[in-house]
Amino acid sequence: MSSSTSQRMPSHDGRESESPDTAVPGPPSGPSSAWSLGALRLDRYSGIYLAVILIAVFCVLLPDTFGTANNARVIAGSAAIAGILTLAVTVSLAAGTFDISIAANMTFSICLLGALLTVVELPWVVAVILTVAAGALVGAVNALLISTIGVEAIIATLGMSSVLAALSFWVAGGQTVLLNEVGSTFTRLGTTTIATVPITVFYLAAVAVALWYLMEHTPTGRYLYAIGSNPQAAKLAGIKVARLTWISLIMTGALAALAGVVLTMQLSASSFGAGAPYLLPAFAATFLGSTQILPGRFNVRGTIVALYLLTIAVKGLQLKYPELPWIKDLVEGLVLLVAVSITTYAVRHRKTR
Amino acid sequence: MNSDRRTPRLDLRAVSKTFGGTRVLHDVSLDVAPGEVHALVGQNGSGKSTLIKILAGFHTADPGASVLVDGESRALGDDIQDAGVRFVHQDLGLVPALSVVDNLALGRGYATSVGGRIDWRRQRETAQAAIRAVGYDVDVRKIVDDLQPVEKTAVAIARALQSAEGEMSVLVLDEPTATMPKAEVQRLFEIINNVRAQGVGVLYVSHHLEEVFELADRVTVLVDGHKVATRRCSEVDQRALVDLMTGGVVDQARRSSAAEHGEQMLKLEGVGGTELIDFDLTVHAGEVVGVAGITGSGREELCSLVFGAKARTGRVSVGGRELRASRTDIATDLGMALVPANRLRDGIVVGLNVRENLNLTTARRLVRHGRIPADDDRQQASRICGKMSVKAPSLEAPILALSGGNQQKVVLGKWLQTEPTVLLLDEPTQGVDVAAKAEIHHLIDEAAIQGVAVLVCSSDETELERLCDRVVVLRHGRVMSDFVGDAIQTRRLVHTSLGLTS
Numbered sequence: 001m002s003s004s005t006s007q008r009m010p011s012h013d014g015r016e017s018e019s020p021d022t023a024v025p026g027p028p029s030g031p032s033s034a035w036s037l038g039a040l041r042l043d044r045y046s047g048i049y050l051a052v053i054l055i056a057v058f059c060v061l062l063p064d065t066f067g068t069a070n071n072a073r074v075i076a077g078s079a080a081i082a083g084i085l086t087l088a089v090t091v092s093l094a095a096g097t098f099d100i101s102i103a104a105n106m107t108f109s110i111c112l113l114g115a116l117l118t119v120v121e122l123p124w125v126v127a128v129i130l131t132v133a134a135g136a137l138v139g140a141v142n143a144l145l146i147s148t149i150g151v152e153a154i155i156a157t158l159g160m161s162s163v164l165a166a167l168s169f170w171v172a173g174g175q176t177v178l179l180n181e182v183g184s185t186f187t188r189l190g191t192t193t194i195a196t197v198p199i200t201v202f203y204l205a206a207v208a209v210a211l212w213y214l215m216e217h218t219p220t221g222r223y224l225y226a227i228g229s230n231p232q233a234a235k236l237a238g239i240k241v242a243r244l245t246w247i248s249l250i251m252t253g254a255l256a257a258l259a260g261v262v263l264t265m266q267l268s269a270s271s272f273g274a275g276a277p278y279l280l281p282a283f284a285a286t287f288l289g290s291t292q293i294l295p296g297r298f299n300v301r302g303t304i305v306a307l308y309l310l311t312i313a314v315k316g317l318q319l320k321y322p323e324l325p326w327i328k329d330l331v332e333g334l335v336l337l338v339a340v341s342i343t344t345y346a347v348r349h350r351k352t353r
Numbered sequence: 354m355n356s357d358r359r360t361p362r363l364d365l366r367a368v369s370k371t372f373g374g375t376r377v378l379h380d381v382s383l384d385v386a387p388g389e390v391h392a393l394v395g396q397n398g399s400g401k402s403t404l405i406k407i408l409a410g411f412h413t414a415d416p417g418a419s420v421l422v423d424g425e426s427r428a429l430g431d432d433i434q435d436a437g438v439r440f441v442h443q444d445l446g447l448v449p450a451l452s453v454v455d456n457l458a459l460g461r462g463y464a465t466s467v468g469g470r471i472d473w474r475r476q477r478e479t480a481q482a483a484i485r486a487v488g489y490d491v492d493v494r495k496i497v498d499d500l501q502p503v504e505k506t507a508v509a510i511a512r513a514l515q516s517a518e519g520e521m522s523v524l525v526l527d528e529p530t531a532t533m534p535k536a537e538v539q540r541l542f543e544i545i546n547n548v549r550a551q552g553v554g555v556l557y558v559s560h561h562l563e564e565v566f567e568l569a570d571r572v573t574v575l576v577d578g579h580k581v582a583t584r585r586c587s588e589v590d591q592r593a594l595v596d597l598m599t600g601g602v603v604d605q606a607r608r609s610s611a612a613e614h615g616e617q618m619l620k621l622e623g624v625g626g627t628e629l630i631d632f633d634l635t636v637h638a639g640e641v642v643g644v645a646g647i648t649g650s651g652r653e654e655l656c657s658l659v660f661g662a663k664a665r666t667g668r669v670s671v672g673g674r675e676l677r678a679s680r681t682d683i684a685t686d687l688g689m690a691l692v693p694a695n696r697l698r699d700g701i702v703v704g705l706n707v708r709e710n711l712n713l714t715t716a717r718r719l720v721r722h723g724r725i726p727a728d729d730d731r732q733q734a735s736r737i738c739g740k741m742s743v744k745a746p747s748l749e750a751p752i753l754a755l756s757g758g759n760q761q762k763v764v765l766g767k768w769l770q771t772e773p774t775v776l777l778l779d780e781p782t783q784g785v786d787v788a789a790k791a792e793i794h795h796l797i798d799e800a801a802i803q804g805v806a807v808l809v810c811s812s813d814e815t816e817l818e819r820l821c822d823r824v825v826v827l828r829h830g831r832v833m834s835d836f837v838g839d840a841i842q843t844r845r846l847v848h849t850s851l852g853l854t855s
Contacts, residue, residue: 217724219716222705226713229704236662236699237713237767238685297704 047292047305051312058316065319069196077198079311081263084207085275086282086289086307087300088255093286094215094298095248096228097146101157102256102282104164105138106275109260111172114270117182124186128261135257136250138164143249147242168272177270190265203262204304207255212300224248225297281332285310287339296346310335362387362554363438363523364421368414370403370578375786377403378414378578385523385554390545392565392586393558395575396598396813396847401558404575405527408433409440423522437522439513443531445505449498453508454480456497457515483515484508488547489540503537507544514548524548525556530564531648542568560647562591562851574598591853599814599844614640614822618806619659619689619775623667626651626658630830631667636775636806641797643817644810645846646827652810653694655827656779659808660684660691662699671775685714687775690768692761694780694810700764701752708734708748710763715770737766742792758789765796776800778809782816794819814846826850 042049059067085102092099109131116127138160145156179186192199215221226234227241235241259278264270288310289303290296310332317327361384370378378400385391395401406412408420410430420427422436434440447456454473457480464479466472480493489507497505506529514521526545530538545568549555559565565572566586573583574597582597589597615638624632629651636642646652657663661681669676671687684691693699701710711734712719719725719733734748741762745755752760761782768776781797782790797820801807811817817824824841826833826849834849836842 213724219720219725222709222713222716222725225709226702226705230698230702233693233699233702234713235681236660236691236693237702238682239713240682 043295044293045305047288047302047309051305051309054309054312054316058312058320062316062319066316071315071319073193073196073198075308075311075315076201077266078315079307080198080200080204081259081266082278082281082285082311083204083304083307084255084259084262085278086285086303087204087207087211088252088259089282089286090289090298090300090303091211091215091224091248091255092252093290094228095224095245096231097245097249098153099139099142099157099249099252100154100279101138101142101160101164102252103275103277103279104161104168105135105253105256106260106263106278107273108138108164108168108171108275109135109257110264110270110274111168111272113261113264114177114179115171117179117186117270118177124182131261132254132257135260136254138257139250139253140246142253143246146249147245172270172272174272176272179264179268179270182268186265187268190262190268200262200266203258207258208300208304215300220244220247228298280329280336281310284332284336284339287343288335291339291342291346296343306339359387360424361385361421362389362423363433363556364424365408366419366421368404368407368418368420370400370407370412371415376578378407381575381578381580383573383580383583385556386570387552387554388549389571390549390555390557390569392569392572393556393575394560394562394565394572394594394598399575399598400578401575402527403578405440405442405525405558408438408525409442410434437517437520438525439517439521439523440525441506441509441513441527441529443528445509447497447505447509447512450496452496453484453491453493453500456508457483457493457512461516483511486514487511487544489544501537502533503540506533506541510544510548521548521551521553523554523556525558527558528560528648529557530559530561538564560851562594562853565594566591591851592848595844595847595851595853599847614638615804615806618672619808620670621659621667622669624655624658624669625666625830626654626663628654628830629658629827632827632830632832634808634825636808638774638804638806639801640823641801641807641809641821643821643824643841644808644827645812645814645817645824645850647812647850649829650827650850651830652812652827653779655810656691656693656777656808660689660777662691662693685771688771688773689775689777690714690771690773691777692764692768692779692781694783696757696760696764696784701760703751703753705752706749707738707743707745707752707755707763710752711737711748711767711770714767733770737770741766741769741796756786756789758785758793761785761793762789762796765793769796769800773805776805776807778807778811780811780813781809782811782813790816814843814850817841817846818843828852 065071085106088102089099112134113127113131116122116130117124122130142157142160145151146153189199194202215224223234223239223244226237226239227244231241260275263274285307286298286303288306290298292302292305293299294302314328314331317331321327363385365384366382368378368381369376381400381404383391393401393404403412407414407429414429418429420429420433422433422438425436427433427436448459454476458476463471464475477493484491484493484507487507487510489511491500491504491507497508500508510524513524529541533541545555557569569586571583571585572589572594574581574594576598617635618638619636621632621634628649632651632655634642644652644655654663658665659669661676661679661684665678671689674687676684676687702713705713708731712730715733716725719729721729731748738745738748743755743759743762743766745759752763755763765781778797782793785793794816797807797809809817809820818841821841822838824836824846826836826846828850836845
């Protein structure tokens with residue numbers, strides 16, 4: 001959000017209030033070239049190096065628990081569902097809006113899917129499609145509130161979270177529903193492996209590739225970044241700002257629902273309240289991701305790097321200090337604060353020079 | 354005679370300012386006597402605002418400047434504020450959502466009674482007294498947003514007076530009447546006369562020459578950062594003052610305009626906004642039409658109204674097709690392009706780099722097989738960069754790494770790529786250095802030669818003389834006059850926009 005802060009200068013009669021005209025022959029890009037350390041490009045890839053270092057350190061410290069193929073699968077698989085939700089956050093933040101109802105949306109999707117499968121007894125394919133559509137509809141209502149009516153995004157989605165929590169309870173009756181009867185295909189789609197890699201990783205990969213393509217190789221992606229950075233200038237460039245805000249929030253809603261669907265498949269149960277713990281890490285990884293690969297931008301590849309960095313750090317620390325149950329919350333909270341501080345500082349630095 | 358003998362309230366000496374190699378103020382000196390209203394006039398870009406900002410401490414002056422307040426040497430900025438110099442800037446600096454009482458208490462503190470509770474009655478009385486001190490009366494319980502413009506100014510002046518705690522030496526008023534209806538201006542003058550009667554020196558910055566003559570004792574004229582004269586108002590007339598303001602400006606060669614223009618491209622019928630009233634205009638292909646007018650004349654909002662960035666009444670059609678209001682996307686599709694006045698807010702997208710800013714309007718056209726090929730993207734940006742001679746460290750550089758002039762070329766280039774049929778330019782060379790200005794003018798000429806219908810709104814009359822085939826002068830939202838061809842002269846445009854008969 002910080003990147004969309006509009007800049008205002010004290011202006012009196014125009015011309016003289018503009019910043020002085022100075023040609024700034026600077027480095028090609030990036031906030032500081034000293035950071036980049038030649039070919040290592042630390043300003044872009046520091047997260048990858050840090051992840052490699054963490055893996056090495058934890059493998060040495062914990063060869064029996066961390067340094068195993070099984071643990072690698074657990075990390076990859078558990079990050080996948082969080083990853084889909086994190087990409088949902090990335091899409092809306094890139095477009096300059098803020099959706100904190102994603103976790104509630106994910107919970108709602110889980111409950112709705114459970115109810116559609118057990119109460120209505122729909123075929124699972126239909127139930128999944130309806131669930132994702134419902135998630136998209138939630139996104140559309142958010143867009144109506146934020147873009148069309150003009151409610152502050154944080155308030156609109158906070159209210160929506162509460163409404164969705166109520167709907168979740170109503171749909172599921174406050175119960176966790178086991179889905180053993182649904183059929184083996186449904187559960188296998190959440191638990192099987194392909195070449196020993198959990199299938200959920202492929203879901204994340206598919207979503208990530210699709211979004212990466214959209215954001216970085218199509219006009220829509222560029223327009224999303226433009227409205228996220230300066231909606232006023234984007235509008236004056238003939239870009240349909242309202243429509244793109246709708247699209248981004250609908251995508252966010254659909255992706256949050258998809259995360260819920262994949263989690264339900266993995267657990268073979270529609271677990272009431274399962275979405276909430278995913279909220280903070282999703283924002284933490286997205287903000288951390290905006291310092292990676294394409295610094296200063298909420299980007300898909302950076303988000304994926306940050307997601308795995310965060311998951312590796314949390315998992316390693318959890319295994320090293322099993323007696324400290326709060327370590328996950330601490331790390332994720334600190335990462336969010338540090339990442340947002342970095343991006344805010346970078347934006348201010350960029351604007352005032 | 355009498356006042357000048359005394360120690361000046363404010364004595365500014367040899368103030369210069371250089372921005373990145375360009376000197377925008379050259380050794381400007383002026384003084385303000387006790388009880389005097391000293392007017393500061395000059396066209397846009399003459400250095401008025403820079404001078405005021407140096408006084409207020411927003412900018413630092415080049416070495417060598419000095420300032421005396423009541424005969425004592427002071428430092429520019431906070432120090433002269435301590436010496437009782439107070440500023441009322443054009444935006445007034447009030448908090449619109451709070452009451453007059455609150456606005457006057459902010460920065461000064463509230464009167465409190467038992468338990469730290471605000472003593473509202475006492476506070477109201479203090480506020481009332483502060484307003485009366487400027488010889489005015491406002492219901493202090495009112496919310497500032499609900500006040501008339503002159504009442505807001507009164508509150509701002511009262512606050513300045515109050516914050517100086519009776520020790521105000523100089524009051525600097527920067528364009529106080531810019532958004533004020535004429536009737537209210539008289540009420541403002543009463544306030545100013547009240548303040549000066551207390552021995553305060555007033556430095557009064559204004560575009561409105563009639564105000565200068567009505568109010569000021571002396572007037573100082575700035576042209577391109579030089580002080581060209583300080584005169585007693587009783588010794589000059591308006592015409593002489595305008596000559597001083599526009600004199601010494603070398604007119605650049607005007608575009609040798611094609612005698613015949615193409616078909617009618619842009620047609621405005623009864624267009625109105627917050628200032629503009631019932632405005633009609635047609636612009637033909639290949640024609641450059643200028644719009645002049647001072648702040649508040651409607652000139653500032655015209656481009657936004659036409660493009661649909663601001664709600665409007667009336668009809669706008671492009672090439673015979675009517676354009677719905679508030680649909681910038683349709684405006685673009687119809688071949689319209691807008692280079693907005695506020696480059697930072699409306700023109701560039703700070704989060705995107707130079708290449709992405711350049712291709713923002715044409716991204717969709719670059720698509721091959723569902724994506725933007727990276728090579729085409731770069732080549733197109735590189736081509737337009739070369740054509741416009743944009744100086745950028747690289748195409749991937751952040752847009753803010755470019756100078757103002759180059760940013761402006763990027764904004765213009767972004768639109769020229771769309772091959773527009775109608776080009777709307779709002780202050781196209783604002784905050785741009787001289788060289789870039791000439792280049793931008795040349796690009797505008799070229800666009801017109803290629804058959805683009807161009808509408809230029811500018812507060813720089815010399816620019817209009819340089820560029821336009823026809824100029825419409827606005828005043829108070831209505832057309833004052835219309836100049837064609839050789840009749841377009843900076844002096845006449847200035848005269849007309851100030852409401853003088855030429």
